[in-house]
Amino acid sequence: MSSQPNAQRQVYLDHSATTPVRPEVLAAMLPYFAGKFGNASSVHRWGYAAREAINDAREKVASLIEASPNEIIFTSGGTEADNLAIRGIAHARKSKGNHLITSQIEHHAVLHTFEALQKEGFEVTFVPCDKYGLIDPDDVRRAIRKDTILVSIMHGQNEVGTVEPIKQIGEIAREHGVLFHTDAVQSAGKIPIDVKDMNVDLLTLSSHKIYGPKGVGALYVRRGVRLTPQVTGGAHERMRRAGTENVPGIIGFGEASRLAKAELPEEAERLSKLRDKLIEGLLREIPDVALNGHPVLRLPHNVNVSVKYLEGESILLNLDRMGVAASSGSACTSGSLEPSHVLLAMGLSHETAHGSLRFSLGMSNTEEDVDYVLEILPPIVGKLRAMSPLGPGSGL
Numbered sequence: 001m002s003s004q005p006n007a008q009r010q011v012y013l014d015h016s017a018t019t020p021v022r023p024e025v026l027a028a029m030l031p032y033f034a035g036k037f038g039n040a041s042s043v044h045r046w047g048y049a050a051r052e053a054i055n056d057a058r059e060k061v062a063s064l065i066e067a068s069p070n071e072i073i074f075t076s077g078g079t080e081a082d083n084l085a086i087r088g089i090a091h092a093r094k095s096k097g098n099h100l101i102t103s104q105i106e107h108h109a110v111l112h113t114f115e116a117l118q119k120e121g122f123e124v125t126f127v128p129c130d131k132y133g134l135i136d137p138d139d140v141r142r143a144i145r146k147d148t149i150l151v152s153i154m155h156g157q158n159e160v161g162t163v164e165p166i167k168q169i170g171e172i173a174r175e176h177g178v179l180f181h182t183d184a185v186q187s188a189g190k191i192p193i194d195v196k197d198m199n200v201d202l203l204t205l206s207s208h209k210i211y212g213p214k215g216v217g218a219l220y221v222r223r224g225v226r227l228t229p230q231v232t233g234g235a236h237e238r239m240r241r242a243g244t245e246n247v248p249g250i251i252g253f254g255e256a257s258r259l260a261k262a263e264l265p266e267e268a269e270r271l272s273k274l275r276d277k278l279i280e281g282l283l284r285e286i287p288d289v290a291l292n293g294h295p296v297l298r299l300p301h302n303v304n305v306s307v308k309y310l311e312g313e314s315i316l317l318n319l320d321r322m323g324v325a326a327s328s329g330s331a332c333t334s335g336s337l338e339p340s341h342v343l344l345a346m347g348l349s350h351e352t353a354h355g356s357l358r359f360s361l362g363m364s365n366t367e368e369d370v371d372y373v374l375e376i377l378p379p380i381v382g383k384l385r386a387m388s389p390l391g392p393g394s395g396l
């Protein structure tokens with residue numbers, strides 16, 4: 001293995017931010033940009049071809065989460081699906097109650113939607129998590145009131161990888177007649193999902209986190225659950241989300257879902273081994289490093305550590321110079337001075353939260369990639385700490 005900066009290795013370890021479109025997916029999409037360009041609502045062969053392809057994709061996406069095809073609404077991505085679930089249920093059930101429950105560690109697509117609903121007059125309870133980022137189902141139970149209409153708790157946490165006890169939370173919600181939504185953008189295709197077994201009423205998916213194209217996602221809505229559309233117009237998606245379908249995007253999402261499901265058991269096993277090798281290596285090779293997130297209840301592709309006395313951002317810049325892509329906190333908060341709301345909710349100090357690094361593994365990664373990170377990161381940390389005013393020798 002080479003450590004010469006010029007014969008540089010490129011190691012992408014930011015798959016929780018986005019993934020490349022895999023070749024099989026791109027090949028499936030291409031015909032739908034030009035040759036098969038029909039509008040799926042049209043009554044002619046161009047339209048029928050698009051309609052049929054969308055139906056086929058809908059089956060594949062449904063199959064990834066053990067749902068029925070008619071329970072899938074295609075959207076412009078995970079963010080829109082989260083918005084549709086939360087606003088759609090809040091608005092549809094307003095007459096039944098005014099109280100909503102979510103957690104402190106949700107993705108901003110969920111968190112900021114609940115904050116907007118607070119401004120509309122809804123009351124929202126944000127349940128906490130423990131030091132591993134784990135949510136206690138009993139906290140959700142205690143938060144439920146007579147006027148609670150929706151609980152939304154994510155499945156796999158995008159920053160620290162903790163897998164939440166969705167099945168138990170869903171059971172509690174169901175016992176109380178409260179609808180339950182989960183954002184499964186990070187867990188889908190990585191760990192098995194069965195919406196019926198998990199007692200879920202609504203579930204969010206995004207294509208570009210599973211090697212599909214950007215700008216397409218889906219919301220699972222259990223049969224019989226009514227929600228208020230948030231995008232109005234034509235009668236698309238069974239009157240739940242208007243707008244001419246993104247046909248190539250949906251086809252790509254379908255193919256990505258099919259491949260993710262077919263490869264899930266082996267790929268999850270492979271990624272978990274790489275994850276554990278990287279975690280063990282980081283803790284062994286670098287002093288004053290702590291794992292963030294749950295040691296066992298963890299997404300197979302997530303590694304998150306805090307490197308004491310340093311800023312995650314400065315480590316990222318040095319990693320990038322060596323060809324390694326990672327992230328600090330969440331991609332949406334990097335660049336801002338506020339540390340991650342997730343790490344703060346887990347009880348980390350501002351300093352420790354600022355020193356967090358996330359490596360998210362994916363299809364292209366190998367053991368050699370992990371070896372490379374373990375080779376270059378300790379000297380980067382050593383060099384930065386030697387220059388840091390917060391260093392272990394500073395007395396701070």
Ligand SMILES: *Cc1c(COP(=O)(O)O)cnc(C)c1O
Pocket residue numbers: 016017076077078079080082107109154157158183184185186206207208209215216217
């Ligand atoms: C990426 C992500 C989203 C947003 O999905 P987009 O398709 O990028 O809008 C929502 N929730 C989680 C947990 C994510 O990781």
